[in-house]
Amino acid sequence: MEDNTPIIEGRHLFKKYVLHQGDYYALNDVSISVQSGEYVAVTGHSGSGKSTLMNILGSIDAPTSGEILFEGISIKDYTEKQLAQLRNRSIGYVFQSFYLEPNYTVGKNVEMPLLIAGYDARERKKRIQAVLEQVGMEKHIHQKAYMLSGGEKQRVSIARALVCNPKLILADEPCGNLDSENTAIVMDIFHKLHQEQKTIILITHSNEDASQAERQIRMKDGKILS
Ligand SMILES: Nc1ncnc2c1ncn2[C@@H]1O[C@H](COP(=O)(O)OP(=O)(O)OP(=O)(O)O)[C@@H](O)[C@H]1O
Numbered sequence: 001m002e003d004n005t006p007i008i009e010g011r012h013l014f015k016k017y018v019l020h021q022g023d024y025y026a027l028n029d030v031s032i033s034v035q036s037g038e039y040v041a042v043t044g045h046s047g048s049g050k051s052t053l054m055n056i057l058g059s060i061d062a063p064t065s066g067e068i069l070f071e072g073i074s075i076k077d078y079t080e081k082q083l084a085q086l087r088n089r090s091i092g093y094v095f096q097s098f099y100l101e102p103n104y105t106v107g108k109n110v111e112m113p114l115l116i117a118g119y120d121a122r123e124r125k126k127r128i129q130a131v132l133e134q135v136g137m138e139k140h141i142h143q144k145a146y147m148l149s150g151g152e153k154q155r156v157s158i159a160r161a162l163v164c165n166p167k168l169i170l171a172d173e174p175c176g177n178l179d180s181e182n183t184a185i186v187m188d189i190f191h192k193l194h195q196e197q198k199t200i201i202l203i204t205h206s207n208e209d210a211s212q213a214e215r216q217i218r219m220k221d222g223k224i225l226s
C-alpha cells in the first residue's frame with residue numbers, strides 16, 4: 001500500500017506577537033502539507049511570514065497555536081530532547097547567512113551534526129568526505145571557514161545540512177547573499193537533491209529560482225495565498 005502521509009504538515013498555524021500597537025500575526029491560520037520527495041518554493045514579499053513559517057516547520061520556533069506533524073506524528077508534546085533529535089537527524093537547515101563556525105575548518109563544521117548524533121570516527125570521516133564531494137568542496141576540507149568565499153560557504157553549509165541524511169531540507173533564501181554564478185551552483189545542488197528524492201522547502205525572492213521547484217506557495221500578510 002502506498003503511504004501518503006505527508007513528511008511535514010502544519011495545521012492552522014498562528015504566530016502572534018504582542019506589540020505596543022496591538023497584536024500582530026506573523027502567521028495567521030496557515031496550513032501546509034508537503035509530501036516526501038516534493039520540491040516546494042515559498043515566495044512572498046518581505047515580512048509576509050516566510051521565515052516564521054520555515055522556523056516553525058523546522059521546530060526552531062514554536063507556533064502560538066496550531067500543530068506540526070512530522071511524518072504524521074504531532075510534535076506538540078515532544079520534549080526538548082526529542083525536538084533536538086528531530087532537528088539533528090531528520091531536518092537539514094540552510095540559511096542565507098550560512099552560520100558556519102568561522103574558526104573551524106570546513107571538515108569540522110560539517111562534522112558538528114555527526115558528533116551531536118553520536119556517529120563514530122570512521123563513519124564521520126566517510127560521511128564528511130561524501131557530502132563535501134557532493135557539493136564540490138572536498139579540496140577545502142582543512143581550510144578555515146572564514147577564508148571561504150560566500151558561494152563556498154554556502155556549499156559547506158549545504159554539506160553540513162546533508163551529512164546526517166535528513167528527510168527534509170529547509171532552505172531560507174540560500175542564494176540571498178550570492179552572485180548569479182554561485183546562485184546557479186547552489187540551485188543546481190538543490191535540483192540534484194530533488195532528483196535523489198530529497199524533500200526540499202526553499203524560500204526565495206527570485207521567481208526564476210522558485211520556478212525550478214515543483215510547486216510554489218505564495219505568502220502574503222501571514223497567510224498562504226491559494
Ligand atoms: N520577534 C518578533 N517580534 C515582533 N515581530 C516579529 C518578530 N519576528 C518577526 N516579526 C514580524 O513578523 C513578520 C514576518 O516576519 P518573517 O521574518 O517571517 O518575514 P519574511 O517573509 O521571512 O521576510 P523577509 O523576506 O524579509 O525575510 C514581519 O513583519 C516581522 O517584522
Ligand SMILES: [Mg+2]
Binds near residue numbers: 050
Ligand atoms: Mg525571511
